[in-house]
Amino acid sequence: AKLHVQQLGLDDEAIANSQIIHLKITGYQEMKRFGFSDPNRREEKENHVSAQLKRHRPKSYRSRTHADESSSLHSHLPRNKGKQSRIPRRSSNIEAHFITYVLLGLSGVLFLGILLSMYGSGLPLDGIGTGSHIGVERLFRLRTQNAPPRNIWVTENAQPFNYNFLAQKCQNLIIVAGHSVTITGHLLDADRDEKDWYLLPYQKGKGLPEAIVAHIRKGIELSTKDQKSLLVFSGGETRSKTGPVTEGSSYYQVADAMNLWGDDSLTVRSRTTTEEFATDSFQNLLYSICRFREVTGKYPENIHVVSYSFKKNRFKEMHAGALIWPPDQFRFTGVDPPSYTGFNLNDAIAGEQKNAALPFAGDPYGCHTAALQEKRKQRNPFMRTPPYELTCPEIKSLLTWCGPEIYNEEDLPWQILS
Template identity: 45%
Template sequence: MNSQPFGPGSPKSFLAYPRGDFDLESGTFRKPRKPKNSDPGIIRMIKSLRNRIQYFYKLHPLAVFLLSLCFGLTILLVLSIYESRFRTMISQNGELGLGLNSYPLANLQNLVMVAGHSIYTSANCGKIDKEDSWFLEPYQKHPGQAATFVAHIKDGVEAVAKDERALLLFSGGETRKDAGPRSEAQSYWAVAESKGWFGWQDNVRSRALTEEHARDSFENLLFSVCRFRELTGTYPQNITVISYDFKEERFAHLHRSAIGFPESRFSFHGTPTTPDSKEAAMKGEALVRAQFEEDPYGCLGSLHKKRLKRDPFHRVIPYPHGCPELKGLFSYCGSAPYPGTLPWLS
């Protein structure tokens, strides 16, 4: 017996039977079958489909073109629908990720609106109670008229000073061409600033802003509500309007009813006009009130023409971008009350 150990020098192993399958009938060995690869089958399928499409295109080129066109239009339609929904979502919620803390005055709940009636044109802020410091219409040129504007400003400041949850808005646009591109709202804010906010600067100044697009009393109210929404993220719980006392019926009944704001949450504070202008003011107010009774939203006839006249610099009104819930109200025009849903009634 050979006791030589197996190792590198040992004889090579002998295969008694070759690798493969032995066929008993033929007495031969067959090579093992290799597993089929699935990739060539898929490739052949793709090539076959491509050839069929090419063949169909040669036979019916117009049909292939129309099918491709329909497919492309369908994709565009689907994308446009999703884009429209995306834009609507942004318009309703502001910028993506906009939270409550993103609004500069999110802690305020009540609105105090001072309606503007003139534009301050003097370069000297020390003459605020002088008529020649203001741009006055012929019907406003009476002694003491400037003092009535200052009284409105002061009353607005004092009202907000008493309510720490209130926002003061001076409302009025660039309504006079000869006064230049200056707004009534900015004029009132500048007067309050020059007077040191009548002793309430630390309390009120940070809560006093402007609405600079209104062209009449209805827009004073509606635009200020929208401006409140822009600054706080919500709509006012309570509204106080400051203007001339003879305009109470117009604001507290006609305009308030037109926007559907609850009477129990609306208040009006009026100050008297000058003695010399009282009679003419009452007659003029009766005429304007009758016009708003027929056209509550001021979108027809003489009221609409007056708005156009009071926009000499063609300012683009940004609303209702900042208050999307009021989009229907802003576009509504009719003699009947607005039939849509309002956020302060829901």
């Protein structure tokens, strides 16, 4: 405005008047921007601007003097009673400060949590706030000092399978038939806690955990006595709700978790494996024979089965008979849980007669009648296909035989050996 007035050749008084006019026009425009139409309501405008600045500006900015603001774009705005005119803060600045405050708050909470964790874990807090140095390792160790010891099943000293070819040199077969799968990772009490096992309604309250671990112990005991035996835990993925977990691997893990193998100098663990496709007792026997063939390259000379006592006739007479296994080369050991667990032998015998003995009597191989076919289908929810026709080619025709008459196609390997 001053340059414009000078170009027009006006005097100093005219210049002064032009500046006043310019300031009035500018001030009026600024007041209209804030919603004040009357130029004389300057005090009201200034109070409004001050209130906005107090709400949005940080303390350090509000304390700036008029001299600091003299270079701003709005320094020409009129002021009243020494009050400063302030510029509304941009929204981006507000967001930046808000994020900063949030990060500072989270950092404080994190540091407080670390201190509380150190206090709860027993780590020394000496020197905090007094200038002493706290090592990073000490600071982040937290509660690991007092953490409960982990149940490590397998250590560096565990006997590897087939150590010194012991498994391959085996001549006899010991079978532990499976009845359930584990559903927890804590198996130290698997011999008494039903929650460690997936049990069907008819299996509950009848001492099944005690029976299972007793069968495992007996199998290990028999294998300890017979150094030429291969111990096989047999049972497939029989329960759809548990996922693809096998009965055979569950038994093996229980033996590891409970350290049932006995003295480290023994070789039972190195001569123990699993069979993971069987869905019933007949397949426990037949598939374990094939598993022995996979490991040793030959068929067993003698077989010893461990299960409930009431299943003796089923294994020894019906299943071994269907396989034409030599009677003098077959043994059975029955182990039942104690009566205080709820197990009732008479009830078990009655159930065995109705649900197993009668069906297998008319269908020795378990695949001729609809009843046993359906039972196998239900116990194979993951639709697994056993590989034994490939790994046991000598008995391929037996593996696919469904009867109902006893197999008579050709001589079996154990018939030739006997």
